[in-house]
Amino acid sequence: MNYLKAKYLGVVIMIFVTSLKAQVDIIPQPMEINIGENVFTLNYKTAIIASGKTDNSVKFLSAFLEKGFYRKPKHKKKGNGIELVLSANLKAELGKEGYHLKTTSNNVKIEAATETGLFYGIQSFRQLLPSDFETQIYSNKSLEIPGVELKDKPRFSWRAFMLDESRHFKGVAAVKDLLDQMALLKMNVFHWHLTDDQGWRIEIKKYPKLTEIGSHRLDTQSSRKSPERVGAPHEGFYTQEQIKDIIQYAQERHIQIIPEIEMPGHATAAIASYPWLGVLGTTKDVSVTFGKLDDSFNISDDKVYEFLTDVLSEVFELFPSKIVHIGGDEVRFGTWENSKEIQNKIKKEGLKSPADLQIFFTNQISNFVESHGHRMMGWNEVLGDQVHEWDEGSNMNVNEKLSETAIIHFWKGSLDLIKKAVINGHDVVNSLHSMTYLDYDYKSLRLSKAYSFDPIPEGLEEEYHDKILGLGCQMWSEWIPEVKQMENQVYPRIAAYAEVGWTMKSNKNYENFIQALVKLEKRWELSGINYHEGFD
Template sequence: MKLLTAFNYKKSHLLILLLFSLLLFHKQALIAQDQVQIIPQPSSISYGNGSYELGDKVNIQASEDLENEVQFLSALLEKGFTKTPKLSKKKKGIVLTLDKALKNELGEEGYTLSVKKKGIFITASTATGVFYGLQSFRQLLPVDFEFHKQEKAIEIPFVEITDKPRFPWRAFMLDVSRHFQGKEVVKNILDQMAMLKMNTFHWHLTDDQGWRIEIKKYPRLTEIGSKRKDTQLSRKSEERVGKPHEGFYTQSEIKEILAYAESKHITVVPEIEMPGHATAAIAAYSWLSSMGLPQEVSVTFGKLDDSFNIADPEVVSFLTDVLDEVINLFPGQVIHIGGDEVNFKPWEDSKIAQNFMQKKGLETPIDLQVYFTNQISNYIDSRGKRMMGWNEIMGTDIHEDNGETKAEAKQKLANSAIVHFWKGDLKLINEAVAEGYDVVNSNHWDTYLDYTYERTPLSKSYAFNPIPEGLNEEYHSKILGTGAQMWSEWIPTVASMQQQVFPRLAAYAEVGWTALENKDFQRFEETMQLIKQRWEFMGIRFYNGN
């Protein structure tokens, strides 16, 4: 009887220990889950029992061809530990590995991140994937790591992350034409994009209110076109700011920014507007005008009257000359030509344009635009690049009331063009992909950052799905992704720009990266509190409402 009692006691004791261990394990797992908060949300996260102690004596071991990533990691660790980590040949500490076999599973941007007893291991098929793994690792560190010296080692929970993006095109557009922003502002934006795994910087460089890129063959574009006398104070207002506005990037500065973007694995897509939004260029060279009138760089915003006289071969040659310098500067594969909001009346009133249209068998001004756009597309193709433009380039007038159109082009857009959807009935996306075009979906109601938070709250930004509801699954791969657009007509300062961009940029980052089944707005909002703390340390102004 005593033996039985003792046995029962031991059994009960073991059961209690087992339950305690399970509770401890569960508690540690929950702690780990609380600590692993990453935006954009990774594809999968599993949690271990325990943590890795990261201290100032940690070593880095890396595959060849990862010098850029090693430099980024070293600089990151030095900020917190005030000590440069050593490089080691031993596979312990923080290990960065290239494994081409992962490409089939994770593509060129995916990665695995493993934190375990022997160290932190980031593996990918390319340097880009390793870089994104480092961005996730960065968010595992305390939010003040990069801004205050760490007095003790950091506990990073054991975790296994496997991750890859939903879309290959995850873009942010900055309009520097309406209000010029210097190169340091652009670099800061690139920093934030990199942290959020956004890979495309769409740079809106020319418009009616300013030409911001140096073109050496045509110096008056910046001598005259980069300066305006004043600025409209508010929409449809006769009031003016009362002072001139100017600025442009030299080609040397652009090369510096491009090198910086490359180090962040960000491709820069320049936008050179044509055939509309041309007033600043016409102010510099009046012979470019469709109206045949001299112009000044516009001090007002909106859809203006004049455009390039694309019926004149010399004007087309001017534009290809400009594109030559742009193509020689920008290493990316895509050149954006805008193509939106063209006022057709000057072409309707121009004998030159009408004679040209009759000679070419072009029935409407929309046909003339598509004809010209194809000329430019073919030229860009011949230079080994690819043309992109807002969805007017397909030949549909999207500016009539209720989305109805008064005319459709009979000319067909070049097959290689990328259609950047921003306005009109969503059926236009269906038509574009069915005709074989690649599409970037930037529907303005969902992605325009100049819109107020009342019109486009954070929840709406987060809920945006670049693949329209009902689109046949066979065409899903034709949706390359999305872009968030920061138009700057009414956003004159860096502070006002930042407040419009942040925190919505993080929502668009997750739209572009995270699989639908992994999206959760409540979880996103909770993790955003950490990102906002980082932004506070960085001195970034952000909107803190709903």
């Protein structure tokens, strides 16, 4: 492939320029790298040396070695080979997710304080192997691995990828493929956007119409601000059994899944299923258009609150993660201004505005979530700050204060709002849209721009840095119906975000990243992933 040859030539030039600096083609770049002279020979006779406490890591390591050598490696408790060691005393130095990897002429030793750390050490070991190792075209009986020593741990604890499936359903296979690539890149949170105006994608046993009606739409808007439609229905949802299967798949890859159940806005699909949920009383169909829609859950009605808590109760039972995302973005307060029921609720509770009511409602949900041993997360509108041009001053007068336990998912507005949030006690995940939205084209969000993102805003006092949990990158799917389109938007930018989340800021180097990316893209190509070609 001519494009790949050109990239390899560029890499040779970069290697010459940076030859005095240790470089290992691993994404995300490890914290410490030392390169030695020893070489370890890996072949089908190489055994895995480990105790029974590392069963999941042994299983994963064995599976990919078998792909390369077409034989399952032997598992021993002693001897030479690839040694997996759990060492609790490493926690102080490397934390729960860090690892130490060292290759010598006799063995490869991966040690960590936890199985998560071992798993991430294995991911780095995978990237030391040829790009084609896990494919059917690999035929070498043995290979040499250079002597390296890695000490590694992540910069941030929250390294997330979000998939919006409300707008376009992708299915089990696509989700598992994404989880595989997240695991390789040491990303640990899959944020699953399952409900919105254009589709309800999660089975709720108590309310079957949510999927019987809410998972189907009759047509789809073909492009922005266009009256044209694609001319075909769109549908799909996950049964609870499918969700359990995906959760187990993610857990085996040390990824927690954070479900997002939108409220009080972005609720058209639910309201079409049960019209009594809405404010307007006119919503009959799942939306075929995108954008900010006027209807929302009628949070002045106790029955609607009961519905939402019923849904959340089933979500709690399904998802082992202790965090639930409730959206909270883009509520059209003009609708609430014109609703007699909503206005009566504002007066009854002694509130000042629609924004004040949203905070009041969000605190109710937060209290419910916490009473069930969970924690609430929401987009930064839940704070009551004005971030949209359509919000008028009178709508934004607030007395209520959001519960400090709520995690703020920042996506829009002045970066000063992050500082305000952390000073008020909130943990923050930074997903500033101009830097992290994967539906944006490569002209507006280049690979280099994605790589340059720092979740800690410039000027934020160091005492608040630990309140920034990390980052998320978001794959919104309004205009991206097909999996191959989605892949082109995600890859290679997801690799940049993986390095943003994991690699210490002082170790980041875009040229080194591009060099390592060549090898990773070869792996993607052989796996059939439709990555976007071309660097900045």
